[in-house]
Amino acid sequence: MRYGDISYFQSGVAVPLFSLYSRQSIGIGEFLDLIPFSRWAQFCNFNIIQLLPVNDTGTESSPYSARSAFALNPVFVNVQSIEGSSEFENEIRQAKKDFDKLGKIDYYRISIWKRSILRKIFDNRYADLKKDKMLERWIDDNPWSRPYCVYCTLKARNGESSWRDWPDFRDPSARDIEKLWKKFEKDNLFQAWMQFEAEKQFGAAVAEVSRMGLRLKGDIPILINEDSADVWAERKYFSLDDRAGAPPDMFSYSGQNWGFPTYRWDVIEKDDFVWWRSRLAQASKFYHAYRIDHVLGFFRIWSIPQREVTGILGYFNPCVPLTWEKLGSAGFIRETLEYLRRPNYGIDQLREFLDGDTDRLVPVCFTQLEGSPDRLLLKPEYSSEKAILGMDEPQEVKDKLLKVYWNRVFVPSGDENTFYPYWYWYDAPVLKTLPQNEQERLREIMKENENAQNGLWEANATKLLSVLAQETDMLVCAEDLGAVPPCVPTVLNKLNILSLRIERWARNWNAPYSPYYDMDEYPRMSVCATSCHDTSTLRGLWKESDFDRDLYWSHAQLPGKAPEEITPSVARQILMHVYSANSLFCILPLQDYFALSASLSKCAPETERVNIPGTVGWANWCYRMPCSVEELMDYSSLSSDIRMLVDARKRRPMWKI
Numbered sequence: 001m002r003y004g005d006i007s008y009f010q011s012g013v014a015v016p017l018f019s020l021y022s023r024q025s026i027g028i029g030e031f032l033d034l035i036p037f038s039r040w041a042q043f044c045n046f047n048i049i050q051l052l053p054v055n056d057t058g059t060e061s062s063p064y065s066a067r068s069a070f071a072l073n074p075v076f077v078n079v080q081s082i083e084g085s086s087e088f089e090n091e092i093r094q095a096k097k098d099f100d101k102l103g104k105i106d107y108y109r110i111s112i113w114k115r116s117i118l119r120k121i122f123d124n125r126y127a128d129l130k131k132d133k134m135l136e137r138w139i140d141d142n143p144w145s146r147p148y149c150v151y152c153t154l155k156a157r158n159g160e161s162s163w164r165d166w167p168d169f170r171d172p173s174a175r176d177i178e179k180l181w182k183k184f185e186k187d188n189l190f191q192a193w194m195q196f197e198a199e200k201q202f203g204a205a206v207a208e209v210s211r212m213g214l215r216l217k218g219d220i221p222i223l224i225n226e227d228s229a230d231v232w233a234e235r236k237y238f239s240l241d242d243r244a245g246a247p248p249d250m251f252s253y254s255g256q257n258w259g260f261p262t263y264r265w266d267v268i269e270k271d272d273f274v275w276w277r278s279r280l281a282q283a284s285k286f287y288h289a290y291r292i293d294h295v296l297g298f299f300r301i302w303s304i305p306q307r308e309v310t311g312i313l314g315y316f317n318p319c320v321p322l323t324w325e326k327l328g329s330a331g332f333i334r335e336t337l338e339y340l341r342r343p344n345y346g347i348d349q350l351r352e353f354l355d356g357d358t359d360r361l362v363p364v365c366f367t368q369l370e371g372s373p374d375r376l377l378l379k380p381e382y383s384s385e386k387a388i389l390g391m392d393e394p395q396e397v398k399d400k401l402l403k404v405y406w407n408r409v410f411v412p413s414g415d416e417n418t419f420y421p422y423w424y425w426y427d428a429p430v431l432k433t434l435p436q437n438e439q440e441r442l443r444e445i446m447k448e449n450e451n452a453q454n455g456l457w458e459a460n461a462t463k464l465l466s467v468l469a470q471e472t473d474m475l476v477c478a479e480d481l482g483a484v485p486p487c488v489p490t491v492l493n494k495l496n497i498l499s500l501r502i503e504r505w506a507r508n509w510n511a512p513y514s515p516y517y518d519m520d521e522y523p524r525m526s527v528c529a530t531s532c533h534d535t536s537t538l539r540g541l542w543k544e545s546d547f548d549r550d551l552y553w554s555h556a557q558l559p560g561k562a563p564e565e566i567t568p569s570v571a572r573q574i575l576m577h578v579y580s581a582n583s584l585f586c587i588l589p590l591q592d593y594f595a596l597s598a599s600l601s602k603c604a605p606e607t608e609r610v611n612i613p614g615t616v617g618w619a620n621w622c623y624r625m626p627c628s629v630e631e632l633m634d635y636s637s638l639s640s641d642i643r644m645l646v647d648a649r650k651r652r653p654m655w656k657i
Helices: 031-043 087-104 109-130 133-141 145-157 172-185 185-210 229-233 265-270 276-285 324-329 334-341 347-365 385-389 396-408 436-451 453-471 485-496 538-543 551-553 568-578 590-595 636-652
Strands: 010-015 048-049 213-218 238-246 255-262 289-291 301-305 316-317 368-371 371-376 420-421 475-478 499-502 526-529 584-591
Touching: 010 636, 031 048, 031 185, 031 636, 048 636, 087 109, 109 185, 133 185, 145 172, 145 185, 145 229, 172 368, 185 213, 185 371, 185 538, 213 276, 229 238, 255 301, 276 453, 276 475, 301 385, 316 499, 324 420, 347 368, 347 396, 385 396, 436 453, 453 485, 475 499, 485 499, 538 590, 568 584, 568 590, 568 636, 584 590, 590 636
Parallel strands: 010 048, 010 584, 048 213, 213 289, 289 475, 499 526, 526 584
Antiparallel strands: 238 255, 238 301, 301 316, 368 371
């Protein structure tokens, strides 16, 4: 769908769909809750509502762990609106009562119950549904639906285990899928019917949102879960030999391993990007704009060998690797390069890593280097993070062995003539064992190689992102956080893709004291926000021990010393400053608007946070609004404060580009 007029500064609210609740929803936000929420958003004069992904994730609460790039999550279906639900009125009423008592989202229980009650409704109506021409037409119009439905049916029949653990049909042909579609006709039709109803409700909500003059912004994750219908049925597009993640940064020493397969872009391109084009076409049914999650992955993805657990031993793909020819011509011999890729040690060197555990661990984990009896290296069976972390040893011992394993200049590679630099190569103990002249020569080569990447990444992203930017008329926004290569702004500007500015991270990290950028320095083609689903809220940030409140307060051009607490009046001053950003869009999380209300910000700040990256547990992805969407209209002071911000922003001249 087309976004429409953007001739003035736009404002909006970001909220996970699951965080909404209404008088009708059961335990979790639902598609139809967007209608009363949009009435409040319209009353606040917002332009846009931003959502997290709403794809089917099964019983997994993270919206980024989708089992389909196309299917919607049935957990967001409003059961009472479905024909035949009245037969189960008492059960539905009791479920709503039970789940509402919790005060938070018990995603697992809700998703299990929701599919169970939908199955009861479906079974009662099966005689009619198997002859339903509209449902039949919907299946025919959505080619992704048959493989998805068969995958879901087989997954259910295999105890919800991953397709990797199924006894058969782990790598299906198109003929297999067609046979299975017919063999399990009723179960497959149930899956299709849930999607049919989900699309119907989401489509109805989007129509109302549009009618109110609002726009909806979706979120399209770059990656897809390995245990998904897409990877199962479209195996040729995915590499299962490695996993995608993020390199180390100031927030994570060992980087991130997301566990998702990477793409085989050469195969996808050979098929004219049909899978991605179809994915965008599906999204355009519902969204006027969308956010490309981890857009840096279209420039280069951080690729991690399957045997590793963290992200520290990954490398960028694509990249210009160092070669034997290059290193050999610089005077390095094979033995030296192999030593830098897989170091060997004398016993005294190992004692520096392993301390008092050396004598016990050496015979278990190390073997003699062939031809050098006094040199030791890790045995093959302990040459992976999975093996080391799987040992029956205290964590402190595993950490010591990891430091031995991580001590290298080049990460392991399947090609003996190709060398990928280890992220911390410049600080590796093994580097310092080389003669000084070899260290200096290697540093020069590494710097030259680093500078050679930018052109490759620019060309790669231009090719891939052009498909996304030109395929639909949706407005395209990018999540470009992290270690950003110099070519990223160039490509995004060229393709009219908006970048992202999270205020707490929009700083000049190369300058003394890392000063914040002024709000008028933000690019016009950007989206500005106070926080996001992966960070603390504004109130939460204020409580973090390493947050310099006074520096922030000065950046916000506010007088005096920063206050100890964020009261509604303090929040109002901060949001007025944020709303002065030169960014075309200012889209803040709902929780940060709630800071304007004493009543809606009574809870502890940590309970407002949506997700803590790298952690697993009940506290993630379970934030629920402190009031119903209908009750939002009663908070007139909050709405008035927001309208003041939005209206002042709309009136600002847009002469500066």
